[in-house]
Structures are given as C-alpha cells and as structure tokens.
Amino acid sequence: MxxxxxxxxxxxxxxxxxxxxxxxxxxxxxxxxxxxxxxxxxxxxxxxxxxxxxxxxxxxxxxxxxFNEFRFVPLGRRPVKVCMGTACHMRGGELVMEALERELEIKVGEVTPDGEYSLDRVACIGCCVMAPVVVIGEEIHPRMTPFKVEEMLAITRQDNTQAGPPE
Ligand code: FES
Structure with a gap:
C-alpha cells in the first residue's frame, strides 16, 4: 500500500x-x-x-x-505473521518468533528499515494440524522450527528478486 x-x-x-x-x-x-x-x-x-x-x-x-491486535506502523511489503494460538504455542511458536526476530533484526510489531518485512503475532489461523505455522503474505509455512527460519526467508527473498523491485 x-x-x-x-x-x-x-x-x-x-x-x-x-x-x-x-x-x-x-x-x-x-x-x-x-x-x-x-x-x-x-x-x-x-x-x-x-x-x-x-x-x-x-x-x-x-x-x-x-490490545495485541493493534499495530502502529504500516505493514511491510511482506508481512510475516507467527501464529500464537494454543497448538502453535505448544509446539514451539515462541521459539520460531524469537528466531524470526533474530533473523530480521526487528521485534514483534516492527518493520525492517527497508520496509520489506513486518513481524506480528496472530491468533489461531485454523490449520492447527500444521503447527507451528508462519504466514508470509498469503503463503502458509507449516511445521516451522527455528532452524527452518533462515531458509524460509532466503526463499522469500529469492522470490522477491525474481519478481523485480518493489513499486
Ligand atoms: S493454533 Fe496455530 S493454526 Fe491453530
């Protein structure tokens, strides 16, 4: 936007x-x-x-x-949402969130300086069998672990490069 x-x-x-x-x-x-x-x-x-x-x-x-649901800065071009519903939380959602914070070098609720990624927590998105779940844009990333975070972001960055520069 x-x-x-x-x-x-x-x-x-x-x-x-x-x-x-x-x-x-x-x-x-x-x-x-x-x-x-x-x-x-x-x-x-x-x-x-x-x-x-x-x-x-x-x-x-x-x-x-x-309320956690409100944010005060615009979303990044690639909004990253970490599910913190019960199933995702029980299966390590918090550790995935910490790994994302480290990798993106921002805290939950913030946006990277280039405006590319924002990081937020969300309530259950309805696919608990795939917990813990991360959503980037419209894409669901199932069964996340802290170790998969770097690879997941590398793939989204690659997609971004192929898609050309942002508007
Ligand atoms: S708790 Fe995360 S998808 Fe349901």
Whole structure:
C-alpha cells in the first residue's frame, strides 16, 4: 500500500467514523475498522477518533496499546505473521518468533528499515494440524522450527528478486 499523507489518512478514516454514534462503546470497533482498512493505526486516525468521540487522544492510545491486535506502523511489503494460538504455542511458536526476530533484526510489531518485512503475532489461523505455522503474505509455512527460519526467508527473498523491485 502506498504511503498516504496526513490529509489522505484523515479522508480514509472519516467514512468509518460516520458509521458510528459518537459514544465510547464505539472505540474498539472503530479502531478495528481503521486497522482493517489501513493495515495499522496511524496517529492521524487516533486523533480523528479522539475528536469524534470527544475523549483524550492519550486514552485512545492507551486502549489501543492494551490490545495485541493493534499495530502502529504500516505493514511491510511482506508481512510475516507467527501464529500464537494454543497448538502453535505448544509446539514451539515462541521459539520460531524469537528466531524470526533474530533473523530480521526487528521485534514483534516492527518493520525492517527497508520496509520489506513486518513481524506480528496472530491468533489461531485454523490449520492447527500444521503447527507451528508462519504466514508470509498469503503463503502458509507449516511445521516451522527455528532452524527452518533462515531458509524460509532466503526463499522469500529469492522470490522477491525474481519478481523485480518493489513499486
Ligand atoms: S493454533 Fe496455530 S493454526 Fe491453530
């Protein structure tokens, strides 16, 4: 997704706000819809939401940071998601996450400096028999181990080279 200006971000958020009454109970659904549309919660969206609901922006930020599902930087061109559902967690999902953090040199919730990879945790994606599972873009990588992480990323980087430079 191309980078939007502050005005464009506000223009994206306004139609979402119009679907709701300006009451505090709408906060989480608004944030969920903004993230579904933009892929993250930009500062502009939180300020606009604060204005709409007439509550302090710091409250919005506090609520948003409480929940793991929200992110505050745009996704990378190749979003990496590590399943942390029960089956994946039990079969080493946390170790796979640590290996990805080492390999990508970022922490969960961050994006690599070149904007290529973002790293996030997700709840069960419904293929527990293949646990632990990592999803890169649309592609599911089953039965991951920390040792397979380097090879998996090398393959995705190779695919990227063949696909040509990013837009
Ligand atoms: S717990 Fe990971 S796919 Fe279900």
């Amino acid at each position: 191309k980078t939007l200006s502050s005005k464009e971000l506000v223009d994206e958020v306004k139609p979402i706000l119009e679907r709701f009454r300006p009451e505090r109970a709408a906060l989480i659904p608004i944030l969920q819809q903004v993230q579904a549309k933009l892929g993250y919660l930009p500062r502009e969206a939180m300020l606009e939401t604060a204005h709409f609901l007439d509550i302090p922006a710091s409250t919005i930020y506090g609520v948003a940071t409480f």
